[in-house]
Amino acid sequence: MIDQRALGVLREHPDELAQATALLAAAGYDAPRTALGAGDRALLDVHRAVTGRDLELTLTCGACDAVSSVLLGPRTVPPWEPRSVPLGPGAGVREPTYADLAGLPPDVDVATEELLRRCTVGTPSRAATADDIDAVDTTLSGPLVAVCAECGATVESPVDVQRLVLESLMRVLDDADVEVHLLARTYGWDLATIEALPPDRRSRFAWLVAEGR
Numbered sequence: 001m002i003d004q005r006a007l008g009v010l011r012e013h014p015d016e017l018a019q020a021t022a023l024l025a026a027a028g029y030d031a032p033r034t035a036l037g038a039g040d041r042a043l044l045d046v047h048r049a050v051t052g053r054d055l056e057l058t059l060t061c062g063a064c065d066a067v068s069s070v071l072l073g074p075r076t077v078p079p080w081e082p083r084s085v086p087l088g089p090g091a092g093v094r095e096p097t098y099a100d101l102a103g104l105p106p107d108v109d110v111a112t113e114e115l116l117r118r119c120t121v122g123t124p125s126r127a128a129t130a131d132d133i134d135a136v137d138t139t140l141s142g143p144l145v146a147v148c149a150e151c152g153a154t155v156e157s158p159v160d161v162q163r164l165v166l167e168s169l170m171r172v173l174d175d176a177d178v179e180v181h182l183l184a185r186t187y188g189w190d191l192a193t194i195e196a197l198p199p200d201r202r203s204r205f206a207w208l209v210a211e212g213r
Contacts, residue, residue, distance in 0.1 A: 002027040004050050004199040007173045010166065020162050021098045023169070032099035037138025038080040039098060043165040044140075045074050051172060055164055059146060059155050066150035072161060077140055084121075085132045091122030093132040179206035 002023075009022040024031040024039060027046045034042065048054060054073030061068070085093040093116070100118045104111040116128045119136075140161035148155050179202050183194050186209045194202065 002046055002049055004172060004176060005195065007050065007169055007176075010170055010173060016163060016166060017098065017101055019166050021102075023166070024098075032102075033097055035080070035082065035095045035097055035138070036101075037083075037095060037140070040140040040161045041074065041077060041080050043162060044072060044077065047165045047168060048073055050169060055161070055168060057144070057157065057159065057164075059144075059157050061148040061151065061153055061155050063153035064148065064151040066148055068146070068149055068155075070144065070146055072140070072159070072164070077161075080138055083136045083138055085128075085135050087120075087124035087126060087128065087132075088122070091120075091124040093119050093124075093128045093136055094121055095119070095136040095138060096133070176202070179203055182206045182209045 006026045007023075009026050010019050013019045013022050020039065020043065021031040023046060024034060024042055027042070027049070029039075029042055031039070044055065054071040054076065057070045057072065059068050059070060060066070083095055087093065096115060096119050100115060104114055112130050112133070115133065116130070119133065120128045140159065142159065144157050144159040146155045146157075147153070176199070180191065180194050183189055183202065183205055184191065197205070
């Protein structure tokens with residue numbers, strides 16, 4: 001799969017799409033051909049493989065201010081299933097892949113037109129529309145709706161799994177840099193020696209240094 005040492009690919013790319021594609025490729029996925037909805041679920045797999053835990057979201061109830069948490073992981077989200085909009089015999093609109101999003105024009109309307117062209121299969125009976133793209137969307141992006149355990153009110157929060165995973169793993173990468181710095185400063189070890197340590201052992205050494213043991 002992938003481990004913490006492979007997260008350096010996140011710093012090699014300036015934008016979210018490139019980071020997600022590179023991370024999935026590092027984990028062994030055929031990233032360009034992966035549908036976006038399947039990719040979101042794969043990113044949750046990667047997050048769990050690297051951190052040993054699911055994404056945890058904190059929700060605050062607007063009715064009673066109670067705070068609760070929701071876990072997003074491979075076992076807590078619905079499985080991915082391919083989705084398409086039929087537009088005649090052998091024709092339709094399929095879900096976009098990561099490759100379909102690459103290099104789209106900056107203008108929203110022009111980008112939508114180009115994305116529709118890339119995702120249209122065969123000769124459709126009518127022109128594909130932006131609504132068709134919405135209809136094939138299986139990404140884990142949109143409102144998360146939960147029920148407050150304290151008062152039973154509906155709690156809604158916007159969620160974008162791709163962004164949440166990347167932000168969480170960037171924090172892991174930043175924490176690893178702090179650990180490397182502490183060990184290099186304390187023990188005088190070279191970078192290669194420190195990076196060769198298993199992440200959990202490196203974290204343990206860094207904790208001991210920070211605690212003054």
